Amino acid sequence: MSKNVIGVGLLGMGTVGRGVYRILTENRSGIEQKVGVPVEIKKILVRDTAKNRGVQLEEGVLTADVDEVINNPDIDIVVEVMGGIKPALPYALKALKNGKSLVTANKDMVAEHGKELFEAAEANNSDLLFEASVAGGIPIIRPLKECLAANRIQQVIGIINGTTNYMLTRMSKEGLDFQTALAEAQALGYAEADPSSDVEGYDAARKLAILASIAFNTRVSLNQVYVEGITRITAEDISYAADLNYVVKLLGIAKESEAGVEVHVHPAMLPKTHPLAPVDDVYNAVFVSGDAVGDVMFFGRGAGELPTASAVVADIMSAARSKLKHVPGLYNCTCFDEKPVKSMGLTSTKYYIRLNVDDRPGVLASIAFVLGNNDVSLASVIQKHTTGQAAEIVLVTHRVLEQNLQDALKIIKELSTVNEIANVIRVEE
């Protein structure tokens, strides 16, 4: 029997939920043309059905009873936009078990419980789509799964947290310090009152776990992602970076080579000529290298009501088409392999090191000696800000093994002439 309408149920009516509602309403006719039948919101789960949602809703569409969404025979596609793990995960699993296709924008849930969700989708022959969970409206999940499917993906490097990118842009362009940039981001609504998920890198880590899993066809779990936030980045580091022709970005980096898979989030210096370097403010971008396609980049808004909802509604339309054609699950789990993730000590890159030292002869020599002993060779040295007894030295290494660098730093820290290792920032080229 051919369906003449696709019923949608929303779990949640926050920012993204409202955006989904608005797009499905405002672009209704175009969406119907493309899907073939109308796509209609039947029920929306909210805590308080009396609260004003800022959009005109049909009488009776709001419900506080989850079963009216996930157990509703008129609903083909359940859209989870409530966020968090509980109760989003049990609701999502139950919806899949009931034969609903699931569309979600929930990076926490997908990053931490992707396996359970995919197994439930497979078992019930349903679609599980999550384009909006990474980089908001920017198409990246589907392009990786479909458009770049012919490639062995070698690396994915992303600016996938808008809050920190805004802060680093302000620190870079206006010389703001971290706290001022954070206060500004909070005032603008870009950062939450408790900003730790953004500034500590965890938000980016969840998105990177999802991207890496798809890129390398192996499940990368959140605890396999090495994470370092931007809280120790100073205006001074950014200024040195500029002198060295670099910009500082919070990057999610996932690479696969014969030596294995590596997945890490941390601030990094990028050459000003890198395609990711001009990606400023709240914009996101994902840079992908494949053995056939070479380098491609996807750029746009990584958050916000309508950009995120744009991705959610595209997934709804895709799930609708596969419901209509009775072919759900065409692009579900692609984690065919089980690949180990390298420990951070086994990765290699270039490093920027800023040191406060005593201003006397031989200090640089003693530092260089320790680095050399640990197979860390230097690409450049800047010595600045000499103020009588103290001096600041900035070193940039060649590409070296992280473990060797860490071993060297432990010794350098103990040198009597070294007052402080002020910062160490990776340099991605």
Place this chain on the structure above:
Amino acid sequence: MSKNVIGVGLLGMGTVGRGVYRILTENRSGIEQKVGVPVEIKKILVRDTAKNRGVQLEEGVLTADVDEVINNPDIDIVVEVMGGIKPALPYALKALKNGKSLVTANKDMVAEHGKELFEAAEANNSDLLFEASVAGGIPIIRPLKECLAANRIQQVIGIINGTTNYMLTRMSKEGLDFQTALAEAQALGYAEADPSSDVEGYDAARKLAILASIAFNTRVSLNQVYVEGITRITAEDISYAADLNYVVKLLGIAKESEAGVEVHVHPAMLPKTHPLAPVDDVYNAVFVSGDAVGDVMFFGRGAGELPTASAVVADIMSAARSKLKHVPGLYNCTCFDEKPVKSMGLTSTKYYIRLNVDDRPGVLASIAFVLGNNDVSLASVIQKHTTGQAAEIVLVTHRVLEQNLQDALKIIKELSTVNEIANVIRVEE
């Protein structure tokens, strides 16, 4: 009956064909994992079966008989990578009539005969996929059709010709003139002996017709695209552009507003801060604005053996999946509407105008008078290079109607104090 192999036939074994062969061979196991069954090249149509193709081919795979490809029961998917219209089009149509899915990289064929091809695909319930026809390996057709499907697309602006982008980059960075840049591009194999299709803008126009058709859900034919090439761009214009904080690019621009659809290819000045501005050398990028997603951009290599083949093989994999699930045609023609395309005179933008004039008082006033009479207001004026009796004036207008500007220029050309309208370049903001 479930198939246990997907058979592929190639029409043509040039650069892209060889790339397709290499990817299907070298990434065979990953492709099989993703598709579910092996994807095998059964036959390749070539003119000369004895010629060395630079890859190891199985005995008997080459054929000079097109029927061994398009009439072959072992072949599910026909891949047209011969280029041009004849005989590519009749072969493609016959393949579709025989129930084969068709994957093509042929922008000429899709831009000029898309309607026939889509009708044949619909009639025979086959896939027609052409990701590689625009911007090589960069995912753009599928993202527009699927990932951005929830949006009303407002504009698509592309750097979609690598040859001219390379030339303009060299002119901009090294101050080369047009002829020197062209000779360099030819020496590097980026430009053909007859470069007219690239430098006159026709290659970009074909790609833009395809992009606009998908973006606005209406068939835009090649003769509806206004086309101007880069042959009149001088190093001097590029230098003035830099002074004004612009870069010069050959852009394909398609816009839809309430006032209608407009589709044009021409050189244009772009602010240095625009996301397309740093796209240099042979790279391509497509910038898309939608009512929900805002601005997104897709960046990468727009040509070359493996990048283009990356897109072709992704389409092969997609066609294979829909063959296996018996659901071809899931994403075929989306030209639901018939929208007229505005004449160029009804478009509006800012303009850069470079004039050689007599160096005497009142000249600028007389030019400004004519512009004002035609509702063309000025944003800035630069006067330079005064050499005794002659002067050069550069004007930048506000946003004005093209027809008004052209009317004014006709009169300005006849002013006794104006020696030459050296160039007029649109400014896109």
